Amino acid sequence: MSKVSMERILELDDKCLKIRKDLLNFIYRIGMGHLGGELSLVEIAVALYYEYMKFDPSNHDMEDRDRLVLSKAHCSETLYTIYSDLGIYTMDYMVEHFESLETAKFGMHCNRKYCGPIEVSTGSLGHGLPVAVGLALAARKQNASWRTYVIVGDGELNEGTNWEAMMAAGHYQLGNLVAIVDKNQVQMTGPTEQVMNIDPLADKVRAFGWEAIEVEDGNDMLQICEAFDQIPPSDPQERRKPIFIIANTVKGKGVDFMEGNPKWHGGGIAKEQLDEALAQVEKNRMVR
Amino acid sequence: MAVKTTFDFDQMLSNAREAYGEELFNMANEGYDFMFTYSDNVAPSSSAGKLLKDYPERCVNFGIAEPNQVGASAGMALAGEVVFAQVFGPFLPLRAADQIHTDVAYNDVNVRLIGTHSGVTAGGGPTHNDVVDLALYRAIPNLTIVVPADANQCRKVVRASFDYEGPMVIRIDRAGSPNIYADDDYEFEFGKAIEALEGTDVTIFSCGSMLYECLMAAKEMKKDGVSVGVIDMHTIKPLDEEAIIKYSKKTGVVVTVEDHSINGGLGGAVAEVLMEEGYQGKFKRIGMPDEFAVLGTPDEVYKYYGVERTGIVKTINALMEK
Numbered sequence: 001m002s003k004v005s006m007e008r009i010l011e012l013d014d015k016c017l018k019i020r021k022d023l024l025n026f027i028y029r030i031g032m033g034h035l036g037g038e039l040s041l042v043e044i045a046v047a048l049y050y051e052y053m054k055f056d057p058s059n060h061d062m063e064d065r066d067r068l069v070l071s072k073a074h075c076s077e078t079l080y081t082i083y084s085d086l087g088i089y090t091m092d093y094m095v096e097h098f099e100s101l102e103t104a105k106f107g108m109h110c111n112r113k114y115c116g117p118i119e120v121s122t123g124s125l126g127h128g129l130p131v132a133v134g135l136a137l138a139a140r141k142q143n144a145s146w147r148t149y150v151i152v153g154d155g156e157l158n159e160g161t162n163w164e165a166m167m168a169a170g171h172y173q174l175g176n177l178v179a180i181v182d183k184n185q186v187q188m189t190g191p192t193e194q195v196m197n198i199d200p201l202a203d204k205v206r207a208f209g210w211e212a213i214e215v216e217d218g219n220d221m222l223q224i225c226e227a228f229d230q231i232p233p234s235d236p237q238e239r240r241k242p243i244f245i246i247a248n249t250v251k252g253k254g255v256d257f258m259e260g261n262p263k264w265h266g267g268g269i270a271k272e273q274l275d276e277a278l279a280q281v282e283k284n285r286m287v288r
Numbered sequence: 289m290a291v292k293t294t295f296d297f298d299q300m301l302s303n304a305r306e307a308y309g310e311e312l313f314n315m316a317n318e319g320y321d322f323m324f325t326y327s328d329n330v331a332p333s334s335s336a337g338k339l340l341k342d343y344p345e346r347c348v349n350f351g352i353a354e355p356n357q358v359g360a361s362a363g364m365a366l367a368g369e370v371v372f373a374q375v376f377g378p379f380l381p382l383r384a385a386d387q388i389h390t391d392v393a394y395n396d397v398n399v400r401l402i403g404t405h406s407g408v409t410a411g412g413g414p415t416h417n418d419v420v421d422l423a424l425y426r427a428i429p430n431l432t433i434v435v436p437a438d439a440n441q442c443r444k445v446v447r448a449s450f451d452y453e454g455p456m457v458i459r460i461d462r463a464g465s466p467n468i469y470a471d472d473d474y475e476f477e478f479g480k481a482i483e484a485l486e487g488t489d490v491t492i493f494s495c496g497s498m499l500y501e502c503l504m505a506a507k508e509m510k511k512d513g514v515s516v517g518v519i520d521m522h523t524i525k526p527l528d529e530e531a532i533i534k535y536s537k538k539t540g541v542v543v544t545v546e547d548h549s550i551n552g553g554l555g556g557a558v559a560e561v562l563m564e565e566g567y568q569g570k571f572k573r574i575g576m577p578d579e580f581a582v583l584g585t586p587d588e589v590y591k592y593y594g595v596e597r598t599g600i601v602k603t604i605n606a607l608m609e610k
Contacts, residue, residue: 067367112395120366121395124386130356131391134363141323141346142367161387164356172348 002225004051006288012221013286015050015085016042020254020281023081026091028274030098032108034074036264037153040184040219040249041078047224048149049082052231057086060117064146066234067135069120071128072153072182073109074266076118080106083117126159128152129179133165136177140236147234150179155187158196163208166244170209173239178231179210181244183218184251188265201246211241218247219254220286254281304460304497305404307439309336311446312372316343320450322370325350327357329376329404336374354379358387358401365397370450377403377459378410381421392455393430400449401457406435406496407547407576408589409462414580418459422524423552425457432456432478433524435554437499438468441522444476452478461497461547462586468500468520479523481531487517490604491535493558494545495521498595502545505600516604521554532561540569543604547595550575572607574600 002009019042027033049055054066070079084091089105097105105114109123120131132150139146152162169177181201185192192198202212215227227245251265252258255277269277312324313335324347330336340347350357354375361373375384380403392399403418410416425433432454436442442460449456468484484499485506494502499520506516519535521528536542542562544555555573562571574595582592590596594603 069363120363121390123394124390127359127387127391130359130387131363131366133356134360134365135367136363137348137360138323138364138367138369141364141369144367161355161359164350164353165359168350168353168356168360171351 002222003229004225008051009222009225010288012046012050012225013288016046016221017281017285019046019078019081019085021278022085022091023077024269024274024277024281026077026081026094028269028271029095031268032266033077033268034266035269036186036251036258036261037072037075037182037184038078039253039255039258040251041072041075041151041182042253043219043221043224044151044180044182044247044249045078045082047221047228049086051225052228053149054146057083057088060088064144066147066149067119069128069132069135069148069150070110070122071125071150072156073122076106076108076110079110079118080115088117125153125156126161129162129165129169132177132179133169133174136169136174136242137172139176140174143236145234145236148177150177152179152181153187154181154183154185154192154198154201155195157181157198157201166205166208166210169242173209174242175232175238175240176234176236177242179242179244181246182249183246184249186251186260186262186265188262190262205244209241210244213243213245215245215247218249254284256280256284304436304439304442305462306335307442308402308446308458308460309334309338311443312336313338313342315447315450322346322372322450323348323364324372324374325357325361325364326374327354327376327379328352330374354383355387358384358399359391361399362387362391362395362397365392365399366395369398371399372402373399374402374404377405377418377421378416381418381424385424388425388431388457389428393428396430396454398453399455401455402460403457404460405462406459407461407586408581409497409547409586411462411586413583417576417581419547419549419576419581420552421459422546422548422554423556426525426552426557430455431525433459434478435459435495435522435524437496437520437522438466440467440469440472441476445522448476448478459496466500468503479526479528481528482520482522483517483535484520485516485518487539488515489539490514490516490541490543490608491539492516492518492543492545492600493521493532493535493554494518495524495554496547498545498547501596501600504597505604508597508601509604514608521558524554524557527557527561529561532558533565533567536562536567536569541604541608542569542571543574543600543607545574545595545600548575549578551578570607570610572603574603
């Protein structure tokens, strides 16, 4: 059981449903996105922003906020949708200012210069973990208790820089660092195990000196919360294993014709598909 | 009026790499707050090594993993730190190009990338030559590029960089080059070239340890009645275009000298400015040619390619006769 009450889990479930619908509408309106990975990420991102991360939407620059690095930056629209739900930007504003040259605030990949709550400008893969290691080390030097979270994709773990960073985080025992892999098992050209197998992932990260927490269904809010519940309070000076949450998710989660289909890695969505997708998200909502 | 230099009479070897470490250590002692990262490349006995001993909480060794070091340095800077990241020069631009571009420059953070053993000064053959870096750095937005000419200037650069906003690369050669500037109190300003020697017949634009060779070449040519001016282009970006145009027009014969490939470095930058300005005088780039260099000690390699005083004189004479 999670430390989070069942009532709250149900609220977070409802939030995920809303974010999925908003996300689909947003991608439809802007005509581009990475729906597969954005939909698989929803429970992880909602749990972080609405339950676990120290984050104030009315003061997103507050000094002791937790830092989130979205290493799989092509899924930034999930975060934008959450910012909209939190009241930081309206959906209309985001649509108007999406990739609109001089007035752009929101891009396909997150840019901290234009979008306030974004901590790190990312885009090319394999960058998030090293940057997160630096944030965690700086927090230790500053004796600051804020925590660094980094979300990586399983496909991007092909990049060697992740393993350099994992080695360093394990070596320096960065207990204030939490990595979450959105393991949706599909990358651009096919299943990750066929493109470049990264398993057994838990064994690998443990061998690098991390604590691995495996979540059987990373699209189940209860299971995600149970995983986050295991993270001890952030003490910058305490040297212990950094935490790597391996969340097994489904690419395109909630929309039958997207689930597990590499075709939905990137692109827009047509009106008929949108209507069908919205109906399926409603139909496929988790029943507890 | 040119800045007073000591090159005529003071042959004392200085060491910019040591000077940089010493200055960082001094700054730490004076209360400057910064972080220091490195890739298994700082001998504990060196001056930067003193930081490791006295300020261990702010020093991080990333092992032999430059991309991770540079990415993590950007992370530290994103948390508000000024970060001095020392990297063995040859492996900074090539191994960590993506991290310099994306994590440091794109995020526009206060990381000072210190590339040591620049040019061919590592002496380890083409894999250890750092002669493509300026070409790469020049194309990266937000990045300030500085190449100090001697130990004293290196100290000034390091100190001034602390309050400078934005990412910076500081390129330092391996070991010894004579101290050029006599007056330690001269004003150093990023992006403002220094007239190290006045001249009316020829202008040499140079930077880093090559500046001394240029001054020696000028001294040599003075015996033959040729007046050579030497301009210290310590900041490659932002480039002092005004100085380039002014001194080029003054002499009509322009040479660039650098311990870098002739492609895309200082010579390329000067040529771009002059071409756009409509300069019609004589021009020649001196540097490493477009090939993987021959094997040898730095001095041997410089001589082989004519990137030292004798070669510079020869090239200038040939250019003037054309």
